[in-house]
Amino acid sequence: MNSPWISELVATAAAPYRAVGCFAWHFARGKLRGDPIFTALLERGLIPPQARIHDLGCGQGLLAAWLRAAQSRYVAGDWPRNWPPAPQPTWIHGMEMMPRDVWRARRALGESAEFVQGDIRTGDFGPADVVVIFDVLHYFNFSVQDRVLRRVRDSLCPHGVLLLRVGNTAGGLRFVLSYWVDLLVIMARGHRLRRLYCRSVANWTGALESLGFTVDALPMSRGTPFANVLLVARLRKAHG
Numbered sequence: 001m002n003s004p005w006i007s008e009l010v011a012t013a014a015a016p017y018r019a020v021g022c023f024a025w026h027f028a029r030g031k032l033r034g035d036p037i038f039t040a041l042l043e044r045g046l047i048p049p050q051a052r053i054h055d056l057g058c059g060q061g062l063l064a065a066w067l068r069a070a071q072s073r074y075v076a077g078d079w080p081r082n083w084p085p086a087p088q089p090t091w092i093h094g095m096e097m098m099p100r101d102v103w104r105a106r107r108a109l110g111e112s113a114e115f116v117q118g119d120i121r122t123g124d125f126g127p128a129d130v131v132v133i134f135d136v137l138h139y140f141n142f143s144v145q146d147r148v149l150r151r152v153r154d155s156l157c158p159h160g161v162l163l164l165r166v167g168n169t170a171g172g173l174r175f176v177l178s179y180w181v182d183l184l185v186i187m188a189r190g191h192r193l194r195r196l197y198c199r200s201v202a203n204w205t206g207a208l209e210s211l212g213f214t215v216d217a218l219p220m221s222r223g224t225p226f227a228n229v230l231l232v233a234r235l236r237k238a239h240g
Protein backbone atom coordinates (compact mmCIF):
# COMPACT_ATOMS: atom_id res chain seq x y z
CA MET A 1 0.00 0.00 0.00
CA ASN A 2 1.25 3.46 -0.92
CA SER A 3 0.60 5.46 2.26
CA PRO A 4 1.17 9.05 1.06
CA TRP A 5 -0.96 8.28 -1.98
CA ILE A 6 -3.74 6.84 0.22
CA SER A 7 -3.55 9.91 2.48
CA GLU A 8 -4.12 12.12 -0.56
CA LEU A 9 -7.05 9.99 -1.66
CA VAL A 10 -8.53 10.26 1.85
CA ALA A 11 -8.12 14.05 1.75
CA THR A 12 -9.84 14.21 -1.67
CA ALA A 13 -12.71 11.98 -0.56
CA ALA A 14 -13.23 13.85 2.73
CA ALA A 15 -12.97 17.36 1.23
CA PRO A 16 -16.68 17.71 0.28
CA TYR A 17 -17.62 17.26 3.97
CA ARG A 18 -15.75 20.43 4.90
CA ALA A 19 -18.69 22.51 3.75
CA VAL A 20 -21.04 20.35 5.84
CA GLY A 21 -19.38 21.00 9.18
CA CYS A 22 -16.40 20.25 11.38
CA PHE A 23 -17.75 16.99 12.77
CA ALA A 24 -18.67 15.57 9.36
CA TRP A 25 -15.26 16.46 7.91
CA HIS A 26 -13.18 15.10 10.78
CA PHE A 27 -15.31 11.99 10.97
CA ALA A 28 -14.86 11.38 7.22
CA ARG A 29 -11.09 11.80 7.43
CA GLY A 30 -10.72 9.57 10.49
CA LYS A 31 -12.96 6.81 9.21
CA LEU A 32 -11.57 6.71 5.67
CA ARG A 33 -8.00 6.72 6.96
CA GLY A 34 -8.46 4.29 9.86
CA ASP A 35 -10.84 1.71 8.45
CA PRO A 36 -9.02 -0.79 6.20
CA ILE A 37 -12.17 -1.66 4.27
CA PHE A 38 -12.04 1.39 2.02
CA THR A 39 -8.58 0.67 0.64
CA ALA A 40 -9.33 -3.06 0.41
CA LEU A 41 -12.33 -2.42 -1.87
CA LEU A 42 -10.05 -0.75 -4.41
CA GLU A 43 -6.90 -2.81 -3.97
CA ARG A 44 -8.77 -6.10 -4.35
CA GLY A 45 -11.17 -4.91 -7.06
CA LEU A 46 -14.22 -5.98 -5.04
CA ILE A 47 -16.63 -3.68 -6.87
CA PRO A 48 -17.04 -4.51 -10.57
CA PRO A 49 -16.90 -1.72 -13.17
CA GLN A 50 -20.16 0.07 -14.03
CA ALA A 51 -22.06 -1.45 -11.13
CA ARG A 52 -25.40 -0.30 -9.78
CA ILE A 53 -24.76 -0.08 -6.05
CA HIS A 54 -27.04 -0.01 -3.03
CA ASP A 55 -25.32 1.10 0.18
CA LEU A 56 -27.68 0.05 2.98
CA GLY A 57 -27.21 1.89 6.27
CA CYS A 58 -24.90 4.29 4.42
CA GLY A 59 -24.33 6.77 7.27
CA GLN A 60 -23.08 10.06 5.82
CA GLY A 61 -22.28 8.50 2.44
CA LEU A 62 -18.56 7.78 2.85
CA LEU A 63 -18.53 4.89 0.39
CA ALA A 64 -19.93 7.12 -2.38
CA ALA A 65 -17.40 9.85 -1.52
CA TRP A 66 -14.57 7.31 -1.58
CA LEU A 67 -15.54 5.82 -4.93
CA ARG A 68 -16.00 9.26 -6.45
CA ALA A 69 -12.51 10.32 -5.32
CA ALA A 70 -11.03 7.05 -6.62
CA GLN A 71 -12.67 7.49 -9.98
CA SER A 72 -11.34 11.03 -10.37
CA ARG A 73 -7.79 9.82 -9.58
CA TYR A 74 -8.10 6.93 -11.98
CA VAL A 75 -9.39 9.09 -14.82
CA ALA A 76 -6.50 11.51 -14.20
CA GLY A 77 -4.03 8.61 -14.61
CA ASP A 78 -2.94 8.82 -10.98
CA TRP A 79 -3.54 5.22 -9.94
CA PRO A 80 -1.37 2.42 -8.47
CA ARG A 81 -0.11 0.24 -11.32
CA ASN A 82 -0.68 -3.02 -9.46
CA TRP A 83 -4.32 -2.23 -8.61
CA PRO A 84 -7.31 -3.14 -10.77
CA PRO A 85 -9.06 -0.18 -12.48
CA ALA A 86 -11.16 1.98 -10.17
CA PRO A 87 -14.87 1.15 -10.15
CA GLN A 88 -17.02 3.52 -12.19
CA PRO A 89 -20.46 2.94 -10.71
CA THR A 90 -23.51 3.53 -12.92
CA TRP A 91 -25.18 4.87 -9.81
CA ILE A 92 -24.99 4.65 -6.02
CA HIS A 93 -28.12 4.72 -3.88
CA GLY A 94 -27.68 5.06 -0.14
CA MET A 95 -30.42 4.27 2.35
CA GLU A 96 -30.04 5.52 5.90
CA MET A 97 -32.38 5.84 8.85
CA MET A 98 -30.88 8.89 10.58
CA PRO A 99 -32.05 12.18 8.96
CA ARG A 100 -28.90 14.00 10.08
CA ASP A 101 -26.66 11.58 8.19
CA VAL A 102 -28.83 11.74 5.08
CA TRP A 103 -28.61 15.52 5.18
CA ARG A 104 -24.80 15.38 5.49
CA ALA A 105 -24.50 12.92 2.62
CA ARG A 106 -26.71 14.98 0.32
CA ARG A 107 -25.02 18.22 1.23
CA ALA A 108 -21.53 16.80 0.64
CA LEU A 109 -22.15 14.81 -2.51
CA GLY A 110 -24.94 16.68 -4.27
CA GLU A 111 -26.21 14.94 -7.39
CA SER A 112 -23.37 12.44 -7.70
CA ALA A 113 -25.24 9.88 -5.59
CA GLU A 114 -28.77 9.51 -4.28
CA PHE A 115 -29.51 9.26 -0.57
CA VAL A 116 -32.89 8.44 0.86
CA GLN A 117 -34.03 8.38 4.42
CA GLY A 118 -35.47 4.94 4.99
CA ASP A 119 -35.44 1.77 7.02
CA ILE A 120 -33.65 -1.09 5.30
CA ARG A 121 -35.87 -3.57 7.16
CA THR A 122 -38.85 -2.41 5.14
CA GLY A 123 -37.68 0.04 2.43
CA ASP A 124 -37.74 -0.90 -1.21
CA PHE A 125 -34.28 -1.26 -2.70
CA GLY A 126 -34.89 -2.42 -6.31
CA PRO A 127 -32.42 -4.22 -8.62
CA ALA A 128 -28.65 -3.80 -8.25
CA ASP A 129 -25.32 -5.44 -9.12
CA VAL A 130 -23.72 -4.78 -5.74
CA VAL A 131 -25.26 -4.40 -2.31
CA VAL A 132 -23.03 -3.04 0.44
CA ILE A 133 -23.91 -3.43 4.13
CA PHE A 134 -21.09 -2.36 6.42
CA ASP A 135 -21.57 -2.69 10.18
CA VAL A 136 -25.37 -2.50 10.17
CA LEU A 137 -27.06 -5.89 10.48
CA HIS A 138 -26.08 -6.37 14.12
CA TYR A 139 -28.62 -3.65 14.98
CA PHE A 140 -31.42 -6.15 14.13
CA ASN A 141 -32.47 -9.39 15.75
CA PHE A 142 -31.56 -12.62 13.97
CA SER A 143 -34.85 -13.22 12.19
CA VAL A 144 -34.90 -9.63 10.89
CA GLN A 145 -31.29 -10.08 9.68
CA ASP A 146 -32.36 -13.16 7.73
CA ARG A 147 -35.31 -11.29 6.21
CA VAL A 148 -33.08 -8.41 5.09
CA LEU A 149 -30.59 -10.86 3.56
CA ARG A 150 -33.38 -12.61 1.66
CA ARG A 151 -34.59 -9.28 0.25
CA VAL A 152 -31.03 -8.37 -0.70
CA ARG A 153 -30.68 -11.72 -2.48
CA ASP A 154 -33.92 -11.06 -4.37
CA SER A 155 -32.78 -7.58 -5.41
CA LEU A 156 -29.43 -8.71 -6.86
CA CYS A 157 -29.00 -9.41 -10.55
CA PRO A 158 -27.58 -12.85 -11.53
CA HIS A 159 -23.93 -13.00 -10.39
CA GLY A 160 -24.51 -9.96 -8.19
CA VAL A 161 -22.37 -9.50 -5.10
CA LEU A 162 -23.19 -8.64 -1.51
CA LEU A 163 -20.38 -7.03 0.49
CA LEU A 164 -21.31 -7.58 4.12
CA ARG A 165 -19.05 -6.49 6.96
CA VAL A 166 -19.68 -8.06 10.34
CA GLY A 167 -18.03 -8.56 13.71
CA ASN A 168 -17.02 -12.18 14.23
CA THR A 169 -18.19 -13.62 17.58
CA ALA A 170 -15.43 -16.24 17.25
CA GLY A 171 -12.85 -13.43 17.36
CA GLY A 172 -12.08 -13.75 21.12
CA LEU A 173 -11.11 -10.61 23.04
CA ARG A 174 -11.03 -8.57 19.87
CA PHE A 175 -14.71 -9.36 19.40
CA VAL A 176 -15.54 -8.35 22.98
CA LEU A 177 -13.84 -5.00 22.39
CA SER A 178 -15.64 -4.49 19.04
CA TYR A 179 -18.96 -5.30 20.68
CA TRP A 180 -18.67 -2.76 23.48
CA VAL A 181 -17.20 0.01 21.33
CA ASP A 182 -20.01 -0.51 18.78
CA LEU A 183 -22.72 -0.52 21.41
CA LEU A 184 -21.45 2.67 23.06
CA VAL A 185 -21.09 4.47 19.71
CA ILE A 186 -24.56 3.35 18.63
CA MET A 187 -26.13 4.60 21.86
CA ALA A 188 -24.24 7.90 21.59
CA ARG A 189 -25.64 8.32 18.06
CA GLY A 190 -29.17 8.22 19.45
CA HIS A 191 -30.24 4.65 18.62
CA ARG A 192 -32.31 3.03 21.35
CA LEU A 193 -30.51 -0.32 21.48
CA ARG A 194 -29.62 -2.32 24.57
CA ARG A 195 -27.80 -5.16 22.84
CA LEU A 196 -26.36 -6.15 19.47
CA TYR A 197 -27.05 -9.31 17.51
CA CYS A 198 -23.77 -10.81 16.35
CA ARG A 199 -22.82 -14.19 14.86
CA SER A 200 -19.69 -16.12 14.04
CA VAL A 201 -18.35 -16.02 10.50
CA ALA A 202 -19.28 -19.72 10.16
CA ASN A 203 -22.87 -18.89 11.10
CA TRP A 204 -23.08 -15.95 8.66
CA THR A 205 -21.57 -18.08 5.93
CA GLY A 206 -24.13 -20.84 6.51
CA ALA A 207 -27.01 -18.34 6.37
CA LEU A 208 -25.71 -16.83 3.12
CA GLU A 209 -25.03 -20.20 1.50
CA SER A 210 -28.57 -21.31 2.26
CA LEU A 211 -29.76 -18.26 0.30
CA GLY A 212 -27.74 -19.24 -2.76
CA PHE A 213 -24.50 -17.33 -2.23
CA THR A 214 -20.92 -18.55 -2.30
CA VAL A 215 -18.91 -16.77 0.37
CA ASP A 216 -15.31 -15.63 0.83
CA ALA A 217 -14.45 -14.30 4.28
CA LEU A 218 -11.70 -11.66 4.33
CA PRO A 219 -10.28 -10.43 7.65
CA MET A 220 -11.00 -6.70 7.74
CA SER A 221 -9.46 -5.30 10.91
CA ARG A 222 -5.92 -4.49 9.79
CA GLY A 223 -4.54 -1.70 11.95
CA THR A 224 -7.48 -1.81 14.38
CA PRO A 225 -8.10 -3.81 17.61
CA PHE A 226 -11.42 -5.20 16.29
CA ALA A 227 -12.62 -8.59 14.98
CA ASN A 228 -14.23 -7.48 11.75
CA VAL A 229 -14.62 -9.65 8.67
CA LEU A 230 -15.78 -8.76 5.17
CA LEU A 231 -17.99 -11.43 3.65
CA VAL A 232 -17.88 -11.31 -0.13
CA ALA A 233 -21.05 -13.16 -1.07
CA ARG A 234 -21.54 -13.91 -4.75
CA LEU A 235 -24.87 -15.07 -6.02
CA ARG A 236 -24.88 -18.44 -7.72
CA LYS A 237 -26.98 -18.29 -10.87
CA ALA A 238 -29.86 -20.51 -9.76
CA HIS A 239 -31.11 -19.88 -6.26
CA GLY A 240 -34.22 -21.12 -4.56
Ligand SMILES: C[S@@+](CC[C@H](N)C(=O)[O-])C[C@H]1O[C@@H](n2cnc3c(N)ncnc32)[C@H](O)[C@@H]1O
Residues within 6 Å of the ligand: 056, 057, 058, 059, 060, 062, 063, 095, 096, 097, 098, 101, 118, 119, 120, 121, 133, 134, 135, 136, 139
Ligand atom coordinates in the same frame (compact mmCIF):
# COMPACT_ATOMS: atom_id res chain seq x y z
C1 LIG B 1 -21.95 1.73 12.14
S1 LIG B 1 -22.81 2.76 11.04
C2 LIG B 1 -22.07 2.33 9.47
C3 LIG B 1 -22.25 3.38 8.44
C4 LIG B 1 -21.69 3.04 7.06
N1 LIG B 1 -22.21 1.77 6.58
C5 LIG B 1 -20.18 3.03 7.09
O1 LIG B 1 -19.58 1.94 7.07
O2 LIG B 1 -19.58 4.11 7.15
C6 LIG B 1 -24.39 1.95 10.89
C7 LIG B 1 -25.40 2.80 10.16
O3 LIG B 1 -26.60 2.05 9.93
C8 LIG B 1 -27.71 2.92 10.14
N2 LIG B 1 -28.91 2.13 10.42
C9 LIG B 1 -29.21 1.39 11.53
N3 LIG B 1 -30.40 0.81 11.41
C10 LIG B 1 -30.88 1.15 10.20
C11 LIG B 1 -32.08 0.85 9.50
N4 LIG B 1 -33.02 0.07 10.04
N5 LIG B 1 -32.25 1.38 8.26
C12 LIG B 1 -31.34 2.18 7.71
N6 LIG B 1 -30.16 2.50 8.33
C13 LIG B 1 -29.94 2.00 9.55
C14 LIG B 1 -27.26 3.74 11.33
O4 LIG B 1 -28.04 4.92 11.49
C15 LIG B 1 -25.81 4.02 10.96
O5 LIG B 1 -25.67 5.17 10.17
